[in-house]
Amino acid sequence: MGAARESKNKLTDEIVGRLARQHSTAVVLFHHAVAERLGLGPTDHKCLDLLRERGALAGSDLGAITGLTSGAITGVVARLERAGYLRREPDPHDGRKQILHLALERSPIQDVIDPLRADVSALLENFDAHQLTAIAEFLAGTTDLVYRHAALLRAETISDMGRTRVTGRTASK
Amino acid sequence: MGAARESKNKLTDEIVGRLARQHSTAVVLFHHAVAERLGLGPTDHKCLDLLRERGALAGSDLGAITGLTSGAITGVVARLERAGYLRREPDPHDGRKQILHLALERSPIQDVIDPLRADVSALLENFDAHQLTAIAEFLAGTTDLVYRHAALLRAETISDMGRTRVTGRTASK
DNA sequence: AGAAACTCGCTTAGGAAGTAAGCTATATAC
DNA sequence: GTATATAGCTTACTTCCTAAGCGAGTTTCT
Structure with a gap:
């Protein structure tokens, strides 16, 4: 267990102790700024992200993942639908459920985060x-x-x- | 410009296009869950994180970084102070300002996020x-x-x- | 098949926390 | 020394979440 392992431990501590946390704070801040830019609340933006990631979900799934109550989900879905971000379709296998689908191929979110993506790509060149x-x-x-x-x-x-x-x-x- | 560069580009696209975004969504979700666990709102938690990161700030600085209005900052500071997370001290050089200091060496947040830290450390072993x-x-x-x-x-x-x-x-x- | 228990999404009432605007006190510029 | 700008607090209003309860649809048990 020589200098190499010591250096590894030091790096690991630095990553979990400071870098990851600062990164998280920045990400949360950015997420909020993006939502504001789009005229959405942070919660709406978060749900939209989840929907884009996981494909199509029922409202109850969204509630389970985010920890929101069913009343809150109703509000989120209503706002996002009214703003044109998603559409609802009844589940053929379960008459109670509404399956949520993204309504747009290319979300307006893309335009907002693309400049950041470009900068990160440049960073990865190194x-x-x-x-x-x-x-x-x-x-x-x-x-x-x-x-x-x-x-x-x-x-x-x-x-x-x-x-x-x-x-x-x-x-x- | 052969297979190596091609592989690099593919990896870069994967990182900025999908992995980073999924990571962000997860982080935002976690941040909210931590706040809830501590009995704070996400905004309060975010401000607390910023304060821990940047040392001591004035309320106006916090507003500039987070984009919150001065009224909101007043509320955030009042809640965090009442809950014992921070203390306010007048700025000796500017009678209008209140400098915000963390009140606790080891924040209760630590206990909440430590299990995650441990798992990430284990991941970094690889x-x-x-x-x-x-x-x-x-x-x-x-x-x-x-x-x-x-x-x-x-x-x-x-x-x-x-x-x-x-x-x-x-x-x- | 039919009854009981459960689940899904919606509605309502109430509360927490944000914005906007206006105030006071301090600081700075002319 | 007066005028302008800034820090933080207060007030009125708005938004959005929770909690509780509903009807409709589904599953389970006998």
């Missing part, structure tokens, strides 16, 4: 294939982990609320 | 030093870019609002 593979695997791996931990956290929060008998956001009220 | 360097540089570089583009976007949005003479969020209303 790396070799071996490194790019690492970046791709890092992103895919952390995305998965982050999703799982978010779901876990929400589950804990909900069960805590049951234990402490509070409604709403704050425990002391 | 990479060599050369790759870890790339990941670190990628994170640092994109963080910077994302911040700059967020500020740019907000500037555009504000000037657009001036041009089209609308107040509030939606243009058609």
